[in-house]
Amino acid sequence: MNELAGSRPIPLSRLRPWLLAVPVSLLLAYLVTFDQGAVSQMGSYLHELMHDGRHLLGVPCH
Amino acid sequence: MVRTLLVRGLLVGLAAGLLAAVFAFFVGEPQVDNAIAIEQAASQTAEAGHDDGAAPHSHAEDEAAPAHSHGEDELVSRPGQQAGLFLALALYGVSVGGIFGLAYAGLRGRVGPRSDRAFAAFLAGAAFVAAVLVPFLKYPANPPAVGDPETIGSRTTLYLVMVAIGLLSLGVAAACARQFPRYGPAAGTAGFLVPVIVAWALLPTVDEVPGGFPATLLWDFRVASLGTQLVLWTSIGVLYGLVTRRGAASAPMRDAVPS
Numbered sequence: 320m321n322e323l324a325g326s327r328p329i330p331l332s333r334l335r336p337w338l339l340a341v342p343v344s345l346l347l348a349y350l351v352t353f354d355q356g357a358v359s360q361m362g363s364y365l366h367e368l369m370h371d372g373r374h375l376l377g378v379p380c381h
Numbered sequence: 382m383v384r385t386l387l388v389r390g391l392l393v394g395l396a397a398g399l400l401a402a403v404f405a406f407f408v409g410e411p412q413v414d415n416a417i418a419i420e421q422a423a424s425q426t427a428e429a430g431h432d433d434g435a436a437p438h439s440h441a442e443d444e445a446a447p448a449h450s451h452g453e454d455e456l457v458s459r460p461g462q463q464a465g466l467f468l469a470l471a472l473y474g475v476s477v478g479g480i481f482g483l484a485y486a487g488l489r490g491r492v493g494p495r496s497d498r499a500f501a502a503f504l505a506g507a508a509f510v511a512a513v514l515v516p517f518l519k520y521p522a523n524p525p526a527v528g529d530p531e532t533i534g535s536r537t538t539l540y541l542v543m544v545a546i547g548l549l550s551l552g553v554a555a556a557c558a559r560q561f562p563r564y565g566p567a568a569g570t571a572g573f574l575v576p577v578i579v580a581w582a583l584l585p586t587v588d589e590v591p592g593g594f595p596a597t598l599l600w601d602f603r604v605a606s607l608g609t610q611l612v613l614w615t616s617i618g619v620l621y622g623l624v625t626r627r628g629a630a631s632a633p634m635r636d637a638v639p640s
Contacts, residue, residue, distance in 0.1 A: 327490050328489065328490035328491050329382060329383060329486050329487070329489070329490070331487070333382065333383055334383055334483070334486055334487050336383075337383045337384065337387055337483060337486075338483070340387055340479050340480075340483060341479075341480060341483060343479075344475075344476045344477070344479040344480050345476070345480075347472055347473075347475065347476040348472075348473060348476040348477065350472070351469050351472050351473045351476070352473070353537065362456070363456055364456050364457070367456040367457040367462065367465075368456075368457050368461065368462065368465035368468065368469070369465055369468070369469040370457070370462045370465065371405075371409075371410065371413055371462045371463060371465060371466040371469070372402075372405070372465060372466045372468070372469025372470050372473065373469065374409075374413060374522065374523070374524060374525065374602075374606070375405045375409040375413070375466070375470075375522070375605065375606050375609045376469075376470070376473060376522075376606070376609065376610065377513065377516070377517055377521070377522035377606045377607070377610060378522075378537075378540065379520070379523070379528065379533060379536040379537045379540050380523070380525075380528070380533075381525075381528060381530050381533055
């Protein structure tokens with residue numbers, strides 16, 4: 320059963336339309352980890368709100 | 382098909398982020414609080430030294446229940462930042478979960494184990510080692526009060542370079558494993574470790590822990606930070622394998638004996 324489910328690769332042509340999700344995901348990660356108002360236009364509010372998460376994820380903070 | 386795998390990644394990432402936030406809240410937050418207390422004690426001593434003559438004790442009353450903030454204004458209170466921990470890790474989980482789902486769709490059947498559950502664990506393990514462990518061992522996580530604000534730009538760049546080298550080394554590993562199929566795992570491991578170790582050796586070291594900062598607190602914080610990422614990626618690997626296997630098994634076996 321296991322083997323049946325996942326042994327054939329998905330053709331790359333079917334993957335291409337979904338690649339836009341990568342920059343969108345990275346933008347989301349950016350807002351959590353690095354934004355200081357330049358992108359979100361919320362000043363440092365997001366930066367301060369995400370403060371503890373950023374430290375504990377291991378991203379340089381200050 | 383790709384859509385299903387992507388949506389699964391987003392949802393699994395959300396669940397994994399929340400699990401990691403629970404771990405971070407109980408294991409990591411006490412260290413963050415301790416570090417902030419040290420940071421504030423240091424800045425209050427500095428201020429008290431500045432305005433000699435004025436009563437230094439008044440500072441404590443002015444800053445009753447102070448929030449940890451990088452500037453002078455307190456935008457978010459400490460409880461707010463602790464709630465923000467859950468938001469931050471949930472959003473981060475969704476973000477890496479989405480990328481994980483697409484990587485899963487693109488790589489399944491091309492590299493690594495064939496079974497869904499084993500491949501999900503393999504992919505999550507590779508991502509953890511390349512994007513978390515490799516940068517962590519060179520530029521470990523730092524609590525508040527550690528790190529010079531002047532160098533945040535260069536430290537962030539170095540950290541991201543290390544993440545990129547870790548991820549690119551996965552590509553080198555896959556190419557090596559393909560080139561020498563008889564020694565697949567050994568060739569892959571070597572292909573990963575060589576560029577990573579060279580980068581560890583060549584990139585500049587960051588040494589900014591202030592003198593007198595408690596070593597045990599630094600160690601406990603870093604263990605909590607690595608543990609948070611470990612909970613996140615373990616959850617992604619295990620949960621993604623479980624839902625994918627269930628999804629694959631339920632469609633053709635609808636008429637089978639319910640178990």
